[in-house]
Amino acid sequence: MSSNDDSPTLQHHSAEPGFPSASSKNSEIDTVDALLRTIFRLNWKDWVLIATIVLCLSLHYISITHNCSPLVVDIIKIITVLISAFFIFRKISNAYKSKESIISFFKIHPIQLFVSIIACGATVAFFLPLILNIFKLIGDTDKLTTALLALTGGIIAVFTLIKTHQKNQNDEMSLQLDREKYEQQKEDRSKDIEMQNSQMQEQKRQFNKKIKQEAYRSHQERTRQIHAERRSRYTKAAEQLAHENASIRLGGVFTLFGLADEWIADESLEPQKRQKEGQTIINYLCAYIRSVPAKQTEASFKTGSYPQDEAEIRQTIFMEMSSRFIENKKKVDKKSHITQKSWNNFIFNFNNSHIFYPLNDLVFFNADFQGAKFYRDADLSDSRFYQETQFTKSKFFSCYPFKGTEFYGNTYFNKSQFNPPGGFTQKIGEVFEKLSSSGPVNQHDNHPTEGYTFFRSVFYEVASFQKAHFYTNESISQSSFNKDVDFQESIFDGTRAFIETSFSEKPNFKGTLFAYLIPDIFNNSISQDGKKLNNGIATLLQDNKMFLSRKELPVGARLFDPNSWNSTDKKYDRVSHPAL
Template identity: 30%
Template sequence: MSLPPKPAQGKNPRAKTVALAITLITITAILWIIYFVTGSEWHTPSIHWLPLAILVTISSLVIFYLRITWTISKKPSSFNLWIYGVTIIGGSIAFLFPLVIADYIGKDSEGAALRQMIIYATGGLLGAITLSETRRKNDLERSKFDKQNDQFTEQLNAQKENLKTELDAQKENLKTELEAQKENLKTQLDAQKENLKAELDAQKENLKTQLDSQLDSQKEQINSQNEKDIRDHIRQVHAERRSRYTKAVEQLADDKAAVRLGGIYTLVGLVDEWLADENIKETDVRHKEGQVIINNLCAYIQSPFKLAAKAKELEADTVPATYDKEQFIADQAELHEEQNVRRTIFDEMSKRSSTIEDNNAKVFTPIPGAWSNFDFNFSRAPIFYPLNNLTIEKGTFTSAKFYGNADFAEVIFTEKADFSGAGFTQEASFKDATFAQEASFKDATFTHNADFEGATFTKEASFKDATFTQNVFFNGAIFTQNVYFLGTTFTQDAYFVETTFAQDTYFLDATFTLIADFTKAIFAQKVYSSRVVFPKQAYFVEATFTQDVYFVGATFSQNASFNGASFIQKAGFGGTTFAQEAFFFGATFTQNADFNGATFTQNADFNGATFTQNADFSITTFTQDADFKWATFTQNADFSGATFSQKVNFGDVLFENYVPTFVSGNLRTRFSVHSTQEDYNSSVRSGSMLIPPGEAELDGVKRQIPVGTVIFDPDSWDEGKWEYTRVSEPAKPIENSDTEEEKPAE
C-alpha cells in the first residue's frame, strides 16, 4: 500500500476544513441527541447509542485533528498521521463497537472474539501501512541513485561543452585583438588630426579673448565714470532737495502768508519727489525722507497762533464793541490768511490719502494713496479753520483745541479718528462724516452744539466720559459696530432720531440733563442703559429694540414715552423709576417684559400694548393711575406684590391663555382703600381669561378686587417696619362671601 504525498492546497482549504468540521459535528450531534432524547437506549432495533455516540465522537475528533495537522503543517508526515489515526480509531472500534451491538452477540466469548478480530484487522492495516512506507522509502532511495547517475552524465557532457567553448573563445579573442590593433592605429591618426585642429582653434580663441578683454576694460572704465557722474548728480539732487527743504522750513516762519504758502507747496513737492525717486532702491529710505517733511507739516499745524482764541469774534460780520475797527480788519485778514495756509496742508494731504469704495452696504474698502503709509499727528493742535469735505488718513487730534466752529462735515476718516480729550469751544459739525475705522471721542468736551447727523461709524465708536454742554444731534447716524456712551454727560438735549445701532449700545452711567430723544431709533443688538438718569423727557417713540434691552435701575425724572416701541427680545425695566408719566401706548413686547420692582410715580399708560411672552409686574408700584386698557397678554401676566394707589384699568384687556397672577406665595397685590369701586375696572375683553372676582373689607369699606389680593391704606406706611400697617384680609371669592359673613351671626 503506497502512502500518497501531501496534495497541493486548493484555492480555499479553510472552507473544506470548515465543511468537514460541520459534517462531523452534525453526525456526532445527531447521535447524542438520539441518545438524550430516547432516554438512555433505543431497543428498536437493539442498538446501544451511548457507546456508538462516544465512538463517533472519538473518531470525529481524531479525523478533525488529522485534517488540521495535515492542513497547517508545512511538511506533514503522512505515515505518522496514518499510524495515529488507524491506531486510535481502530482501538476505539475494538473497545466500543461490541458494546454497540451487544444485544446481537452472545454473552460468552463472542464479544471478546469480535474485539480480537477488530484488533487483528487494525494490526494488519498498520502492517500494510508500514510496508507501504518501507516501499516508498526504497523507491525514494532508488530515485536518488538514478538522479545521481544522471547528474554525473550531465557533468561529463558539460565538461565536453566547456572545452569546445574555450577553443572557440580563444579563436575569437585572437580575431578581436587583430581588429583592435587596427582600430587603435586609426584612432591615433584621428586623434593627432583633432589635436592639430584644437590647437588652431585655441590660438584663435585666445586672440579673440584678448581683444574682448581690452574692449570690456574700456567699457568698465566708461561705465564707472558714468556711475560716478550719476552718483554725483544724485548727491547734487539730494543736496539741492535738502537745501530746498531747509529754505521751505524757513519760509514757514515768514510773516507773509504767501511766503508760508510757498514753503508748504515746496515741502509737499519734496515729499512726492522722495517717494518717486527710483535712484533710491530701498522703499524705507524714501519713506523716511518723506516722513521727516510730514513731521514738519504736522508741527506747523500744531504750532500756536495768537489769534486762534479770537476766531469766533473775528468771524463776525460786525466789529465787536471791544475791538478797534482798524485792528479788527487787520486781525481778521491775518486770521483768514493763516486759515488758508493751514487748510492748504490738509488739502494736499487729502489729495494723496486713501480713497474709499462703498458697496452700498456701508462696507468701506480703502484704496491706499501716495501718502497712506505716513504717520500724521495733530495732537494738541489749535484748529480754527474748517476741515470739511476732506479725506483725513490718520486723524490723531488728541487733546486738540478747536476755536470757532469745528467743521468736519462730509469728511472721510480712512484710518482711526482719535479726538480723545479734544476741546470744542464752539459748534462742532461731523454731519455726514464717514469713519472707516475706529472713532474715539473719549473725554472730549463739546461746549456748544455738536452735530453728527447722518454720520457713519463702520467700526467701534467711543464717547466714554465725553461732555456735551449744549445740544447734540445724532439723527440718522449709523453705528455699524459697538458704540460706547459710558459715563457720557448730555447737559442739554440729546437727539438720536432714526439713528441705527447695528451692534451693542452702551449708555451705562450716562447722564441726560434735558430731553433724550430716540424716536424711531433702531437698536439691532443689545442695549445697556442700567443706572442711566433721564432728568427730563425721554422719547423712545416707535423705537425698535431687536435684541435684549436693559434699563435696570434707570431713572426717568420726567415723562418717558415708549409709544409704539417694539421690543423683539427681552425688555428689562426691573427696578426702573418713572418719576413722571410713562407711556407704553401700543408698544409690542415679543419676548419677556420685566418690570419687576419698577416704580411709576405718575400715570402709567400701557393702553393697547401687546405682551407676547411673560409680563412681570411683580412688586411694581403704581402711585397714580395704571391703564392697561385694550392690552393683550398672550402668556402669563404676573402682578403679584404690585401696589396700585389710584385707578386701575383692565378694561377690554385680553388674557389669552392664562389667568393673570395676583397672588404668589406671600406676595399679594394691594389696592388703595381711598379709591372708589369705580376706580377698579376688571371688565376684560370677550374671549379673555377672567380675573377671579373677590371681595375684601377694611375699616368697613368693601371693595370687589381679585381673589387673594388685599386693600391697604397708603397713609399707614411705617418707616421702621418698612410696611403698611393697615391692610385687609385677603379677598374672598364672591360666591362664598355671603356664607362667610353669616357664620359670625350664628
C-alpha cells in the same frame, strides 16, 4: 667578403616597412653589387657544394656519353638535384636573414632592384637551361627558359605588389598624419578661438563692470547732488514758513509738498528711507498746523477775529494732503496695506491744534487730533477719515462739526466735549477756565447749544465716546454705527440725544448719563434686530426722595439732574440708579 660562419657578416636592422629611416641604418648597402655580396656571400661549405654539383654534372655528362646504365644516370641526377636544392635552400636562408637589408634597399632603390632582378632572371633563364642541356640533364630548353622567365616576372610582380602596398601604407600613414595634424591644428585653433573668446568676454565683462561702476558713481554723485539740493530747498522753505508775508509762507508750503512728492517717488532710495524723508517734511507741516499764529489768543479764535490769510494757508495744507491720499470709499480693513506711492501710510500729528477754518469734504488718513480745539468755522462735514482717527480730549465749539462725515477706521472721541457752553459768548475766560478743569461745568445757567454734533455720519469701524460730553440740543442724528460703539460714562445734556440712529452692534451705555429733561432720548433709533434701544427703566429722585423723572434707557445708563453739579467733589449729586 666571406666568413667562417653561416650568417652574413653585415646585418643592419631597419625600421618597420614604410619608414624610410632604415636607409640611415644600412648606409653601407647602397649598390646592387654590395647587396648581392651581402646576400650571396660564399663560405667554404658553399664552395664544397658548388664543387660537388659541378662534379655531379660532369659525371652525368660522362655517363651519358659512355652509355652507362640508366640506373646510374638517374642516381647521379637525383644526387645532383638534391645537392642543388640544398645549396639553393642555404642561399634562400641566408637571403631571409638579410631581409631587412633587402627591404631597406627596395624602399630606397626600387628601380635598381627591379633592373637587377630582370637582369639576373634573364641571365639565369638563358644560361641555366643551356648548361643543363650541355650536361645532358635536359633536352629541349624552351620550357625551362619560359618557366624561369615566368618566375622572374613573378618575383618582379611580388616586389611590385610589395612596393604598391608600401606606397599605399605610406600614403595612408601620410594621410593619417595629415589628418591628425589637421585635427590638432583644428583643436589648437578651437582652443585659440576659445581663449580669444574668453579673453574678449573677460574684457567685455571688465569693460561693462567699469561702465557700471562709472555709471553707479555718476548716479551716486547725481543722487547726492539732488538730495543736497532738496535739503537746501527744504531749509529755504522752512525759513519761508516763518516769514511775515503770507504769500511767502504759502510758497514755502507748496515747496515742502513738492519736496515730499520727490522723496516719495525717488526710486534710488529704499522704501524705508523714502518714508523717513517724507515723514520729516510732513512732521514740519503738522508742526506748523499745531503752532499758534502770531498775536492770536483763545479769545480771538472763539470770536472769529483771526487773520484770514493765515486760515487760508492752513486750509491749503490740509487740502494738499487730502489730494495726495489714495481713497477707498469702501469698507477699509485695518490690516490692509496700501502699496501705492501715496501719503496713506504717513502719520499726521495735529495734537493740541487750533482749528479755526473749515475742513469740509477732505480726506484724512491716520489723523491724530488729540486735544485739538475746533472753533465755530471748523467744519468737518462730508469729509472721510481712514485708518485710525483720534479726537480724544478734543473740544468742538462748532454747531455742526460732523455733517455727512464718514469714518472708515477705528475712531476715538474719548473725553471729548461737543459745543460746551460759553464757546461763543463774551464770558470766555470764566467759562473756559471751568471747561479746562477735570470735570464738566455746572449747566444751571447755561442752556444746551443749538445745533447737532453728528448728522448723517457713518462709522464703519469701532467708535469710542468714553467720557465724552455732548452739550448740543441734538447730539447724534440720522447716523449709523456699523461696528461696536462705546458711550461708557458719556454725558448728554441736550434735549434729544439720538434721532433715527441705527446700531449694527449692541452699543455700550454703561454709566452713561442722560439729562432728565430730555423728552425722547432714542427717537426712532433701532438696533441690528430692528428693535428700539429702550431696554430698561431709570428713576431719578430728588434729595428729599421725591420722584423727579422716570425714563426708558439702555441697560446700564442713568438719568442725572444738570443742576446738581457739586463743584467741590466735581460730580453730579442727583443721579439715578442704572436702568434695569
